[in-house]
Amino acid sequence: MKVLIYGGGAREHALAWKIKQSPLLEKLYLCKPNDGFAYLGEVLDAENFTELAKISKEIGISLLVVGPEDFLIRGIVDEFKKAGISAIGADKKWAMLEGSKSFSKEFMVRNNIPTAKYKIITDKSQISQVLDEFEIPVVLKADGLAAGKGVYIACTREDAESMLNEFLEGKYGNASKKIVVEEFLEGAEISLISLWDGKTLLPLIPVRDYKKLLSGNKGPNTGGMGAYCPVSLTLEEYKELENYTNTLKDALIKENADFTGVVYSGLMLTKEGIKVLEYNMRFGDPETQALLIHLDTDLLEIFKKQSEKKLDEVELKWKQGQSFCVVVAAEGYPETPIKGGEIVNIAEIIENNDVTVFYAGVQKQDKKLIANGGRVLSVCKTGIGVQKDIYDAIKQLDYENKAFRNDIGEVSIFGKGCCKDEGTGDNCGI
Ligand code: AMP
Ligand code: GLY
Secondary structure, X not given: OEEEEEOOXXXXXXXXXXXXXXXXXXXXXXXXXXXXXXXXXXXXXXOOHHHHHHHHHHHOOOEEEEOOHHHHHOOHHHHHHHOOOEXXXXXXXXXXXXXXXXXXXXXXXXXXXXXXOEEEEOOHHHHHHHHHOOOOOEEEEEOOOOOOOOEEEEOOHHHHHHHHHHHHOXXXXXXXXXXXXXXXXXXXXXXXXXXXXXXXXXXXXXXEEOOEEEOOOEEEEOOOOEEEEOOOOOHHHHHHHHHHHHHHHHHHHHOOOOOOEEEEEEEEEEOOEEEEEEEEOOOOOOHHHHHHHHEOOOHHHHHHHHHOOOHHHOOOOEOOOEEEEEEEEEOOOOOOOOOOOEOOOHHHHHHHHOOEEEEOOEEEEOOEEEEOOOEEEXXXXXXXXXXXXXXXXXXXXXXOOEEOOOOOOOOOOOOOOOOOOOOOOOHHHO
């Protein structure tokens, strides 16, 4: 198979790394890869999706794998479908489960999928009445995509009012002109990433992402500072997950969700059971890095079956132990990451600690690897007792602006409720 992977982060590096191992692969093509993994394939680019689909067809690409959500929402899959190329990714219509929080909430309510109670605000005159219906803390979500920054947990009524005003005044442009006001849920989060082929919903093992910037779950929310899998769950929780998956599958079938792609459920394990925080229609980052180094099955074979609508024939096999991924970001991330700074001794730390490194914000300059983004790289390893190797590798990493959490894999920090346990006046850390 000739395969095209679209996107340039550590998640796409992991997808390329895994697909590259498949005997089914004839040639790998990459669109917008970063310099750290561009060597894994031939780089393709085009003016727009229509053009890219045309070129892909001409050279015999039979499968597109899409990383980031904005391309899905802008309709890349629809263009490839028109050109007769299969894709792993939602079409424009279903990408809205991620692209609009209100669309996603309505889908959940219509299908009895458990989620936090909510109300929509589109005008300042509604603020007071709507807030009267919620306890504090209360969660405010910009309806549209806001580069991962559109969720705000307000710890006081005044705080909620002022942020709602800011949102409506266009803090995130049109994305925040409509707001989902939502009940605050307490519990531990898990990400359940499932593959969907129009008939079968195949969940991968549960994985946990660490969204807060700092160790101990403090500081602002980020795109994710690390992940591990599988998450240990009780039998009861596993049963709940299975029930949840069945409910979601029934909903997708009932609503004729005719795409082959990913449904990522952000879930909160609350005292009242599992509740959905959000849907993403793509692989998670950094969850994917942890999942793919732990997956034994040939990923391209899975994708091939999925695009043939035969996911029911796939049996997933996983390695022994647990898999961990620690993100190394640039000091100042997420607001003002320091750009620049050479990453000197990657080959050495990989060899010394037997870790796998996936690149995100890096650039090659005169054969040197330079950091140029917020999240710079992911250091991953799977097995038994492997966290130490990852942290040893990061300690040895010669990159002066490195910032990372030192508690990826630690579970005691969850389930406390972010407003109550800090006492820092830190606005729930969001
Ligand atoms: P989202 O983009 O909707 O996943 O929100 C980002 C993060 O905000 C989640 O991963 C949670 O940590 C937090 N969050 C979102 N919704 C809620 C909620 N209803 N209650 C508590 N925390 C939430
Ligand atoms: N790690 C969270 C996400 O991919 O949205």
